[in-house]
Amino acid sequence: MGELKKVDFEYSQLNSERMRLNVGPQHPSTHGVLRLEVELDGEIVTEVVPHIGYLHRCFEKHCENMTYPQVIPYVDRMDYICSMNNELPYVMGVEKMLGIEVPEKVEYIRVIFSELNRIANHQIAIATFGLDAGAFTPFLYLFRDREFILTIFEKASGGRLLYNYFWVGGLAHDVHPTFKEDIRWIVKRVKETNKEIADLLLYNKIFIERTANVGILPADVAINYGCSGPVARGSGLPFDLRKDAPYSIYDRFDFNVVTGRGEVGTVGDCWDRNIVRFHEIEESCRIIEQALEQMPDEGDVREKLPKKIRPPQGEIYSKAENPKGELGFYIVSNGKDKPERVKGRGTSFVNLSVLPEISKGYLFADLIMILGSIDIVLGEVDR
Amino acid sequence: MGLLNKLDDPYYGGGIILGTLEDVLNWGRSKSDWYLQFGLACCAIEFMAVNASHFDFMRFGCIPRTSPRQADFMIVSGTVTMKMAERIKTLYEQMAEPRYVISMGSCANCGGPYWEHGYHVLKGVDRVIPVDVYVPGCPPRPEALEEGMIKLQKMINEQAIFNKRKRLREAEEKEKSVSDVVLSQN
Amino acid sequence: MIEQEIYNKLKEHFGDAIVELKEAPPSDPFIQVNPERLQDICLYLRDEGDMLFDYLSNLSGMDLAENLGVVYHLYSMKYKHTIVLKVTVSKENPNVPSVERIWRTADWHEREAYDLFGVIFEGHHNLIRILNPYDWEGYPLRKDYKTPEEYHGIKVPY
Numbered sequence: 001m002g003e004l005k006k007v008d009f010e011y012s013q014l015n016s017e018r019m020r021l022n023v024g025p026q027h028p029s030t031h032g033v034l035r036l037e038v039e040l041d042g043e044i045v046t047e048v049v050p051h052i053g054y055l056h057r058c059f060e061k062h063c064e065n066m067t068y069p070q071v072i073p074y075v076d077r078m079d080y081i082c083s084m085n086n087e088l089p090y091v092m093g094v095e096k097m098l099g100i101e102v103p104e105k106v107e108y109i110r111v112i113f114s115e116l117n118r119i120a121n122h123q124i125a126i127a128t129f130g131l132d133a134g135a136f137t138p139f140l141y142l143f144r145d146r147e148f149i150l151t152i153f154e155k156a157s158g159g160r161l162l163y164n165y166f167w168v169g170g171l172a173h174d175v176h177p178t179f180k181e182d183i184r185w186i187v188k189r190v191k192e193t194n195k196e197i198a199d200l201l202l203y204n205k206i207f208i209e210r211t212a213n214v215g216i217l218p219a220d221v222a223i224n225y226g227c228s229g230p231v232a233r234g235s236g237l238p239f240d241l242r243k244d245a246p247y248s249i250y251d252r253f254d255f256n257v258v259t260g261r262g263e264v265g266t267v268g269d270c271w272d273r274n275i276v277r278f279h280e281i282e283e284s285c286r287i288i289e290q291a292l293e294q295m296p297d298e299g300d301v302r303e304k305l306p307k308k309i310r311p312p313q314g315e316i317y318s319k320a321e322n323p324k325g326e327l328g329f330y331i332v333s334n335g336k337d338k339p340e341r342v343k344g345r346g347t348s349f350v351n352l353s354v355l356p357e358i359s360k361g362y363l364f365a366d367l368i369m370i371l372g373s374i375d376i377v378l379g380e381v382d383r
Numbered sequence: 384m385g386l387l388n389k390l391d392d393p394y395y396g397g398g399i400i401l402g403t404l405e406d407v408l409n410w411g412r413s414k415s416d417w418y419l420q421f422g423l424a425c426c427a428i429e430f431m432a433v434n435a436s437h438f439d440f441m442r443f444g445c446i447p448r449t450s451p452r453q454a455d456f457m458i459v460s461g462t463v464t465m466k467m468a469e470r471i472k473t474l475y476e477q478m479a480e481p482r483y484v485i486s487m488g489s490c491a492n493c494g495g496p497y498w499e500h501g502y503h504v505l506k507g508v509d510r511v512i513p514v515d516v517y518v519p520g521c522p523p524r525p526e527a528l529e530e531g532m533i534k535l536q537k538m539i540n541e542q543a544i545f546n547k548r549k550r551l552r553e554a555e556e557k558e559k560s561v562s563d564v565v566l567s568q569n
Numbered sequence: 570m571i572e573q574e575i576y577n578k579l580k581e582h583f584g585d586a587i588v589e590l591k592e593a594p595p596s597d598p599f600i601q602v603n604p605e606r607l608q609d610i611c612l613y614l615r616d617e618g619d620m621l622f623d624y625l626s627n628l629s630g631m632d633l634a635e636n637l638g639v640v641y642h643l644y645s646m647k648y649k650h651t652i653v654l655k656v657t658v659s660k661e662n663p664n665v666p667s668v669e670r671i672w673r674t675a676d677w678h679e680r681e682a683y684d685l686f687g688v689i690f691e692g693h694h695n696l697i698r699i700l701n702p703y704d705w706e707g708y709p710l711r712k713d714y715k716t717p718e719e720y721h722g723i724k725v726p727y
Contacts (some may be wrong), residue, residue, distance in 0.1 A: 143435030226674030
């Protein structure tokens with residue numbers, strides 16, 4: 001054993017080879033069947049190529065072969081976490097083409113159920129985001145509450161997940177007798193759980209360390225990429241269709257548009273996108289409380305319609321604020337009872353396209369957090 | 384063992400249970416099934432609900448595994464598309480024997496609402512992999528999936544481990560003789 | 570700004586490239602545009618001071634029997650107004666200039682329109698299939714599309 005020979009070397013001589021890693025389509029934290037082709041330099045992400053289409057269920061082809069009311073169940077299955085919100089822009093579009101107004105009571109019930117479903121969606125979003133970060137307890141807490149919300153949906157519509165409840169010209173049937181008490185109870189319950197979640201997850205030191213200053217999305221990039229919903233609002237952009245292009249009866253309620261402020265990091269990071277969802281739950285509770293106050297007790301829940309719905313020739317782009325952002329349906333009618341074309345502008349489809357842009361230069365573990373913070377649903381990405 | 388001592392012990396004094404080795408092995412296998420954790424579509428959300436607080440899938444002894452090599456069975460939860468079908472097949476082939484498949488929801492059973500115009504939808508996952516238990520519904524309620532799990536446990540409990548070929552042959556012969564009788568009666 | 574003002578302004582700037590404005594309530598009014606100067610028109614709509622259509626809501630392909638169409642739904646974050654642009658191309662020569670450089674959100678939308686309708690977007694940096702598998706044949710949302718009998722040895726029809 002001689003002396004150790006001193007080797008002269010410089011770091012620049014070390015060649016680090018780029019590695020291509022395949023994440024998905026079967027992977028616990030891709031939120032479904034998304035495949036990401038990631039190029040890594042050591043542990044640092046240099047390129048992300050999303051491959052989608054593993055859940056392409058031919059939604060648009062089905063629309064062309066179904067009558068207008070028959071499309072509603074397929075619309076449900078686009079963004080299956082918040083089906084009520086999906087139905088709303090579609091039925092609004094068809095009603096606008098037909099030129100009918102729905103009864104006052106129906107509007108209120110639609111708003112209440114949309115907002116309840118928004119709460120359920122944000123609860124899943126925060127729960128699975130926590131799960132990605134390794135926090136299992138908030139998942140159990142939030143799913144416990146979500147079950148109660150689903151029970152109310154089940155009482156009203158008969159379905160736990162996919163409802164087919166908003167029909168063209170009204171609702172499938174009237175709500176159950178204990179509707180108001182049930183919802184008051186659940187709103188109280190959601191508010192209590194929200195406090196727990198703030199302590200357990202969102203203001204947890206470990207969680208902040210993992211999500212603050214990660215995946216920063218500047219506002220101008222968000223606009224150029226067409227981002228909407230909490231992804232855009234997390235970047236400080238007050239873009240909310242409920243305020244900007246009021247539809248249904250949203251102009252009657254007093255609520256705030258929550259935007260990210262960079263409370264623990266930079267504006268537009270993963271933590272901001274989640275705190276927006278968190279505060280939106282509270283805003284939704286406010287809307288529901290006001291709607292319950294104003295809602296008339298008596299009234300029909302369905303407008304009289306001919307047996308076959310035939311909107312006049314024309315086209316319409318009907319949009320509404322889905323929990324994930326702007327959901328739009330471009331409906332073209334040719335005067336027959338089946339649509340000529342229905343294009344669904346999937347919110348997650350557009351929001352996901354920003355992923356390669358904002359995940360460059362972060363660690364691989366951060367990529368999972370960024371993907372979780374965008375809150376995608378593959379049913380809507382692939383349709 | 385404090386609680387157990389207080390119970391009425393039917394095997395008092397001996398602690399002996401008589402049974403075949405096969406029964407004991409099958410009992411062990413059926414009560415600790417680990418599943419492959421992956422979701423496909425809408426049913427995956429109900430599947431998540433089954434895992435969460437209200438329905439508590441773990442009381443069946445089911446623990447999620449993220450690698451197919453450690454999993455005993457897989458739950459095909461949702462629509463299988465043409466693009467995904469080959470991946471599902473690969474996942475199934477990566478699992479170690481004995482392996483089981485629960486097909487959850489109408490889409491995985493037969494194509495569901497996409498059976499007619501779905502040019503990109505696989506009409507039933509049984510076209511690419513063998514299925515043991517079908518759970519109907521769109522999406523099935525969590526209770527329905529639990530029922531499917533109980534069905535699978537029953538199936539595992541009745542499975543042959545020893546003298547497999549002989550017993551299979553016997554069963555086949557029995558079935559054949561029965562069908563012969565039925566045919567002769569007709 | 571209402572559609573008529575936008576149309577007048579565009580007509581002033583681009584002349585013949587702007588074909589017509591169609592209004593027939595309750596349908597959304599739209600402006601038919603010549604595909605040749607689409608990129609210039611879109612850039613103008615995005616950057617002109619009193620329009621600022623900085624947000625592309627939706628881009629959809631259309632099968633119009635003999636022709637193919639592409640529809641653009643634009644929105645302005647600042648002024649909160651909307652406009653719809655339409656271009657039409659023949660099925661034999663379905664070339665439309667890409668607006669991917671103007672609104673990055675058009676990247677995936679255009680790939681989708683190519684995948685489902687076969688519209689070819691000139692100047693797109695990566696025009697490949699997005700929803701269907703990369704080796705899929707045909708354009709499924711065209712009206713004359715026939716579902717294939719099998720794909721990779723798996724039977725497709727029920």
